[in-house]
Amino acid sequence: MSNYFYVSPEQLIKDRAEFAQKGIARGRSIVAAIYDVGVLMVAENPSASLNKISEIYDRIAFAGVGKYNEFDRLREAGIRWADGTGFTYSREDVDARALANYYAQHIGDMFTEGQKPLEVEVLVAQLGTAIRPTKLFRIAYEGTISDEPRFAVLGGDAETIKGRFSASEADLEPLDVTLRNAVAALAGADRTIDVADLEVCVLQDTGGRRTFSRLTDERVAALLGT
Amino acid sequence: MGLPLFNASDDPGPSFLHFALRAGLVENPIGSGVEGRHATTVIAVRYVGGVVMVGDRQATSNYIASRDVRKIEAADRFTALAISGSAARGMEFIRMAQLSFEHYEKMTDTSLSLEGKANYLSPIIQRNNLGSPLMVIPLLAGWDPSHRDGRIFEYDGAGGCYERRDFATIGSGTPFAESALRLGFRADLDRESALELGALAIYEAGDNDPSTGGPDFVRNLFPMIITLDENGFTELPAEEVEARFVAINERRTQSQGIAGGSLR
Secondary structure (H helix, E strand, C coil), X not given: CCCCCCCCHHHHHHHHHHHHHHHHHCCCCEEEEEECCEEEEEEEXXXXXXXXXXXXXXXXXXXXXXXXXXXHHHHHHHHXXXXXXXXXXXXXXXXHHHHHHHHHHXXXXXXXXXXXXXXXXXXXXXXXXXXXXXXXXXXXXXXXXXXXXXXXXXXXXXXXXHHHHHHCCCCXXXXXXXXXXXXXXXXXXXXXXXXXXXXXXXXXXXXXXXXXXXXXXXXXXXXXXC | CCCCCCCHHHCCCCCHHHHHHHCCCCCCCCCCXXXXXXXXXXXXXXXXXXXXXXXXXXXXXXXXXXXXXXXXXXXXXXXXEEEEECHHHHHHHHHHXXXXXXXXXXXXXXXXXXXXXXXXXXXXXXXXXHHCXXXXXXXXXXXXXXXXXXXXXXXXXXXXXXXXXXXEEXXXXXXXXXXXXXXXXXXXXXXXXXXXXXXXHHHHHHHHCCCCCCCECCCCECCEEEEEECCEEEECCHHHHHHHHHHHHHHHHHCCCCXXXXXX
C-alpha cells in the first residue's frame, strides 16, 4: 500500500494561500485609482519592456502583479476574449465585468484544482460610458473578485499601501493630484521612487475610440512636478 | 466564449485570424470558382511625402444598390484599405484587417510594420478568393513611419502582394483610371497635383464605366478622397472634394465632353 497522508481541506487551503501570498509578495505593488475624467494605473516596475499594465480593449485595461509569465498569459487571454467578443457581436458588448468573472473563475479553479495556485493578482479597469459605469475589478489569487469603488491596490503590501492612499483621498481629483497620491502611497514615507521605475497608464477619452495610453517618463515627471 | 487560454506550444500568437479560426469565430469559405465582378474604382497615387487615394461611392449588383458606400477605410492611423469585389466579403475583410492590426499591437505592445501589414493580408485574400466565388481584391496604402515614405501595395486574385512605386488601381473602372494616371503621373508629384490627378482618374472611370459612380450633382454625392502622410490618415472635407469635381466638370462642359488638353 502506498503512503497516504490525510490533509484536511482547511489545511490544504491554508497551505495553498500561503504559497500564493509568498509568491505575490516578492514583487512590487500596483495602485489603480479613478480620477475626475479617467482611470489611472501606476506600477512600480524597473523594467521598461516587461509591462504590468496593458490595453485590453477600447475602454478596458489590465494590470497584474506576481509571476510575470502567469499574469501575462491572463493578459493575452483577455485581449483575445475582448477582440473575439467584439468581432462576434459588437464593440459595445465587450464588458469588463464579464472578463473579470472569467478571470475569477479561472484563478479560482487553479487555486483549488491546479497543480499549484497562480501566484498573481489582477485588475480589470473599465472607463465608463453612458450605459456602463467606470469600474475597478480586483481578482485575488484564490479567485475572490471585488468591485473597488474608488481605488484598488494589488500586491503583497496592499493593506499598508491602501492605508496610506485612503488617507489622502477626497472627492475625485485631477490626474496630477491622483498620480502624486498614488506614487506617495506606493513609496511610503521614507522612500522615493525614480520616475524611470514607474509604469503609468491611463484610460481617458481623447476623442478617438481607444482610450488607453501609456504615459512617457517626461509626462510623468511633469505631472509629479519633479 | 470562455477565457481563451492556450499552452505555449499551441498558442496562436498575436495573429487575430489564427486565433479566430482556432476559436471557431470564422469559418473557412466554402464553394469554388471565381465570380470575376468588381464594380468599383479606387486609385492610389504616390506623391512626395505621402499617398492620395480616391474611391467612387457606388455599389452595383444588377442595378445600383447604393450611391454612398465608403470603399476606403482607415485600417489604423497610418494605413488605408480599399476594397473591390463582393461587398459582404469586402466588409468582413476590412473588419478582419483592422482588428488584426490592433490585436497585434495590443498583444505585443509594438505596431506591425507597413510591409508586415501588407504581407499579413496575402493569405487572407488567398483563403477567401480560392475558396469562394465571392472575390475580394483590396488595395493597401500607408505612410511608413520607419522609412518615412508613402507606400502602395496591390494584390492579385490569388493573394500575391506587389509594391507599386507610382500608382495602383482596383475595380472595373481600372482601364480608364489607369490611362489617366499613366499619362499624368510624374515621380515628383506634390500633394496638390496628386489630388488633382487622382480626382481626374476617378472622373474618367465614372464617365466610361457604368459600374463606377462619378460625381453625383443631383444628390451632392462625390467620390471620397483621403491622404496618408506623416500626420496619418486624413479624409478631405466634403466642400473641398465637391469643389474639385465641380472644377473638373466645368472644364469638361466647356470642352463639350472632350478630355483632350486638360490632363497637363
